[in-house]
Structures are given as structure tokens and as C-alpha cells.
Amino acid sequence: MQVLVLVPCTKGESLREAIVNDPELEQFQFNLLEVKRKGRYPGWAKLKSALQGIDGVINLKWDSSACTLQCRIHTRGEGDPAPIAGDLIAYLLQRFPDRVQGITIYPRE
Numbered sequence: 001m002q003v004l005v006l007v008p009c010t011k012g013e014s015l016r017e018a019i020v021n022d023p024e025l026e027q028f029q030f031n032l033l034e035v036k037r038k039g040r041y042p043g044w045a046k047l048k049s050a051l052q053g054i055d056g057v058i059n060l061k062w063d064s065s066a067c068t069l070q071c072r073i074h075t076r077g078e079g080d081p082a083p084i085a086g087d088l089i090a091y092l093l094q095r096f097p098d099r100v101q102g103i104t105i106y107p108r109e
Helices: 015-020 082-095
Strands: 002-008 030-035 044-049 057-063 068-074 104-108
Touching: 002 082, 015 044, 015 057, 044 082, 068 082
Parallel strands: none
Antiparallel strands: 002 068, 002 104, 030 044, 044 057, 057 068
16 A cells, blocks of 8 residues: 655755754654665655554655655555554654644555
8 A cells, every 4th residue: 555645844955855864763763774865866765664563664755846745655465554654744743843834645555
């Protein structure tokens, strides 16, 4: 299953870059799996939950023209995306409350 989470933000640096460079990322139980090389457009990153039993990965992409973070959550088979989506939203609201202007969730099968 896939879930798309769109996060419109205030103007400023890439929220994807801020997440990738966040020293507290592991305290929120996320591991950074991969990052596309800096300077190549568009940049992306991949996160996975560090907690056992939480399925899925999160692909992050920053749209600088729209100041929007695009988070695509992928789970295999019948995996439930709700736990990792909830952890992502909690992380964004706790670490970047001044940047986040809204959160829209689009479930996809």
C-alpha cells in the first residue's frame, strides 16, 4: 500500500535537507537509509522506522517552487502504513512546528 503525505511549508531551506541533517532524527526512531547525492535535482531521501514491527519506508522529496515536502510511504503486501505515518507526522510537528503549514494525506492502493 502507498500513502502520500503532502506538507506545505513556509518559505526557507529544504525541509528534506533539514530532516536529513537533523541530529535528533534517531531520537524519533527513524533511520536514514539513503540520500540522493547533493547538488542533483531533485534531491530525495529514504527513511525507515527503527522500531521493530513497524512496516514501510518513507521517501522524501522537496518541491522548492511550491515549498512542499512530499512524503511517499510504501508498505509491502498487507502492511499497515498508519504507524509509520503517525510517527512521521508527530516528528514533523514536534521538530518543525514553525515551518509546517498543513498536512494532507492521500491513501492509495
